[in-house]
Amino acid sequence: MTRGIWRYAHLFADGGATAAQARARGWTLGEGDTPLQQWPDLAAELGLRSLALKREDLNPGRSHKDRGLLYQVAHHHLAAGAPSTFVVSSSGNAAISAAAACRATGDRLLAFVAPDTAPSKRARLRDSGAVVIASERPINFARYAARVFGLVNLRGTADPVSPIGYRSLAGEIAEQAPEVDAVLTFASSGTSCRGLLDGFAALGRPVGVWAVQAGVCLGIARARQPDLEEEPDNPAGRLGIRNPPDADALAEALQASGGGAVVVRRPELEAMADRMQTRDLQTSAEGAAVLAAVRRAADGPLADRHVVAVITGDASQWARHGAGAEPAPDAADGVSDYLALRALLLGLGLEPV
Ligand SMILES: Cc1ncc(COP(=O)(O)O)c(C=O)c1O
DSSP states (O other): OOOGGGGGGGGSTTTTHHHHHHHHTTOOOSOOOOOEEEOHHHHHHHTOSEEEEEEGGGSTTSBTHHHHHHHHHHHHHHHHTSOOEEEEEOSSHHHHHHHHHHHHHTOEEEEEEOTTOOHHHHHHHHHTTOEEEEOSOHHHHHHHHHHHHTOEEOOGGGOTTTTGGGHHHHHHHHHHOTTOOEEEEEOSSSHHHHHHHHHHHHHTOOOEEEEEEBTTBOHHHHTTOTTOOOOTTOSTTTTSOSSOTTHHHHHHHHHHTTOEEEEOOHHHHHHHHHHHHTTTOOBOHHHHHHHHHHHHHTTTTTTTOEEEEEEOBBGGGSGGGTOOOOOOOOSTTBOOSHHHHHHHHHHTTOOOO
16 A cells, blocks of 8 residues: 555645546655544643644654645656755755655755754765755855756745645544544644644645744734734744745635634743643654644633644653753854855856856
């Protein structure tokens, strides 16, 4: 039986063509089919019908991004008809998944990261075959490379294909929890929220999708609550996107689904992380934020609902769990200006378009 995202060909908007070809070529990261774990005590305490954790942190890349990035890379590889070079600007889960996807498809990835990106993350990207380019302006440098050299930028907000792979997450949740009526997930760009909304719509399932936001990632929640204050010392969403370009439209779509946005503050998140610790459950700060949001909304819109909380990233991403103490990054792969970047790209054999 096909596993992973390609099992959900019927949810992708192209009649299943991408999935059929990807399957035939054996393109997989071992992604998906993640467990759904019930937490009955907390559900009872909060007055929910049920509460289950969708453990996306157990994907090979340690996050749900494996789904979205594999779909994007497969789609663009097939559209190009040949292996190509992609760019991504992210120091986090998206780049890790993009590197793994490019390795699976035989494409090349240029990963633009910030100078303070941990050595372990850079090493992981390099081990997957990515070219790592550190700079003070990773987003702009990636845009430049894409525009001048005609490369596809995999950044969620730059690629309309980016939400599609997350429809598979809706498909799995609907199979594992047929009774579900609310799904909460941490949102930065909102790409995965959009994919969940589209997936449940394609399934004809009325599920309320909730974007959990925190720290400096408040753009989607601000569409309805413009006065929200940033909380820079909140560990969730620390490197996330402040203002996704389609925040208003996404906020409207979330509301139309019966969901919306919930903002959680640091003390709530830390209290929930302590609670999770009693079950030996360590996740990213974003995972704790989602459960803190469940608690916050439990006697309001989530009361008496069947709730699924998506745990999007793993414990190694949060210093609280002891993985934050790393040596300072070296500057070996740094690029300081556009001339140097252009020279580097030409040196990689790329040609301006
Ligand atoms: C752990 C984790 N959770 C949630 C998100 C948010 O996903 P999106 O950008 O699709 O809103 C990210 C994005 O990078 C992430 O790394």
